[in-house]
Amino acid sequence: MAEPSSAALDALRAQIDEVDQEMLALLQRRLKLVGEVGTIKHREGVPIYAPKREASMLAKRRAEAEAMGVPPQLIEDLLRRIMRESYVSEKDVGFKRVHDTLGPIVIVGGGGKLGGLFAQLFTLSGYEVRVLEQNDWDRADALLADAGMVVISVPIDKTCEVIERLPPLPEECLLVDLTSIKQAPLAAMLKAHPGPVLGLHPMFGPDVSSLAKQVVVVCHGRGEEHYQWLLKQIAIWGARLHEAPASEHDQAMQLVQAMRHFTAFVYGLHLKREHADIEQLLQFSSPIYRLELAMVGRLFAQSPSLYADIIFAQPDALARARHYLDRYQEALALLEAGDKVGFEALFDDVAQWFGDFAQQFRVESANMLMAANDSRSG
Numbered sequence: 001m002a003e004p005s006s007a008a009l010d011a012l013r014a015q016i017d018e019v020d021q022e023m024l025a026l027l028q029r030r031l032k033l034v035g036e037v038g039t040i041k042h043r044e045g046v047p048i049y050a051p052k053r054e055a056s057m058l059a060k061r062r063a064e065a066e067a068m069g070v071p072p073q074l075i076e077d078l079l080r081r082i083m084r085e086s087y088v089s090e091k092d093v094g095f096k097r098v099h100d101t102l103g104p105i106v107i108v109g110g111g112g113k114l115g116g117l118f119a120q121l122f123t124l125s126g127y128e129v130r131v132l133e134q135n136d137w138d139r140a141d142a143l144l145a146d147a148g149m150v151v152i153s154v155p156i157d158k159t160c161e162v163i164e165r166l167p168p169l170p171e172e173c174l175l176v177d178l179t180s181i182k183q184a185p186l187a188a189m190l191k192a193h194p195g196p197v198l199g200l201h202p203m204f205g206p207d208v209s210s211l212a213k214q215v216v217v218v219c220h221g222r223g224e225e226h227y228q229w230l231l232k233q234i235a236i237w238g239a240r241l242h243e244a245p246a247s248e249h250d251q252a253m254q255l256v257q258a259m260r261h262f263t264a265f266v267y268g269l270h271l272k273r274e275h276a277d278i279e280q281l282l283q284f285s286s287p288i289y290r291l292e293l294a295m296v297g298r299l300f301a302q303s304p305s306l307y308a309d310i311i312f313a314q315p316d317a318l319a320r321a322r323h324y325l326d327r328y329q330e331a332l333a334l335l336e337a338g339d340k341v342g343f344e345a346l347f348d349d350v351a352q353w354f355g356d357f358a359q360q361f362r363v364e365s366a367n368m369l370m371a372a373n374d375s376r377s378g
């Protein structure tokens with residue numbers, strides 16, 4: 001159906017086009033200024049993400065918008081999207097190199113997805129990066145002889161054996177891993193290398209466009225004074241560092257990762273076994289179900305071995321999965337008994353437990369759903 005038009009409408013649309021073009025010109029000007037900020041940040045080693053500056057700038061713009069009769073959320077949404085662009089483009093100028101005298105960085109598994117991302121970030125920060133891949137072990141001694149830092153980024157189930165296989169490293173060399181679990185790799189690194197050791201877990205996949213606001217979990221190993229520079233470097237890339245003991249990290253990952261991926265896996269399996277028609281589901285989707293399908297489908301677009309390792313590497317995840325089944329059965333029993341009152345009582349109980357977070361998550365998810373809806377076309 002042709003979209004309706006009239007002379008009056010056309011005239012207004014022409015004015016709107018003009019305003020949009022003015023916005024475009026303003027955006028161009030803003031991006032140029034942001035580029036200049038990026039150059040200064042690069043020179044001075046200022047993190048690309050400045051939370052305080054961002055929060056105070058948004059608060060001011062919201063207040064100004066309100067005074068002008070513009071919805072404050074509109075300017076906030078626009079500015080957040082524009083700032084994301086800036087974070088991505090700040091990467092183009094590179095990053096300040098924090099450690100001037102560090103020897104070459106050897107990334108074991110650097111040909112893989114996450115190792116590749118870190119290789120790129122270190123290279124953009126001016127370090128010499130070498131990759132030690134599966135077939136490079138015959139020249140490992142030469143690659144590692146003058147290493148300033150060795151980063152382990154191999155599949156989870158290979159991590160400890162790869163650490164044990166390392167030849168003796170230079171005394172001052174920093175040994176770091178990026179594994180999704182932390183206790184076993186950290187213990188293996190501390191055993192294999194008497195020098196500085198650090199466990200890191202980037203809480204994001206290799207497809208992020210920038211590290212701005214991404215979380216990296218830091219599990220201290222040994223010789224913190226020798227790796228403070230690395231934490232500073234990661235902060236310059238824009239990430240937020242969250243320090244935690246390896247045991248606490250692994251415990252949290254049972255829910256954040258193992259259980260989350262396991263339940264998504266089971267849901268995907270269920271859809272397949274039920275012969276669900278994804279096209280049809282998409283046609284019938286509410287915004288929240290569209291997001292759910294995207295989250296579950298996303299899992300199956302990634303590496304089966306990564307997620308199998310994450311789920312299987314956590315010995316306690318099995319107990320948690322069993323508990324989950326118990327809860328499923330508990331809820332199913334209410335359904336089977338037609339006990340709607342019991343269901344609502346349990347619902348209330350859980351809602352009480354979520355407390356203020358329930359409302360916070362409702363607001364947060366509403367914003368996500370609006371953004372997801374905006375990106376729909378047709």
Ligand SMILES: NC(=O)C1=CN([C@@H]2O[C@H](COP(=O)(O)OP(=O)(O)OC[C@H]3O[C@@H](n4cnc5c(N)ncnc54)[C@H](O)[C@@H]3O)[C@@H](O)[C@H]2O)C=CC1
Pocket residue numbers: 108109110111112113114115132133134135153154155156158159162178179180181201202203204205206306
């Ligand atoms: N992909 C992701 O989203 C994330 C991955 N991680 C962690 O990063 C690590 C690597 O994961 P991905 O990059 O996804 O896997 P990947 O499979 O893409 O990369 C692993 C690399 O290790 C190499 N490799 C395997 N055995 C080796 C050996 N014996 N010696 C040297 N290299 C060897 C492989 O050839 C491959 O290039 C894992 O520990 C994972 O838990 C952490 C956070 C996110």
Ligand SMILES: O=C(O)C(=O)Cc1ccc(O)cc1
Pocket residue numbers: 179180202203204205206298
């Ligand atoms: O991008 C996704 O869907 C992820 O789940 C990324 C991811 C994978 C493994 C990790 O240890 C941390 C993050």
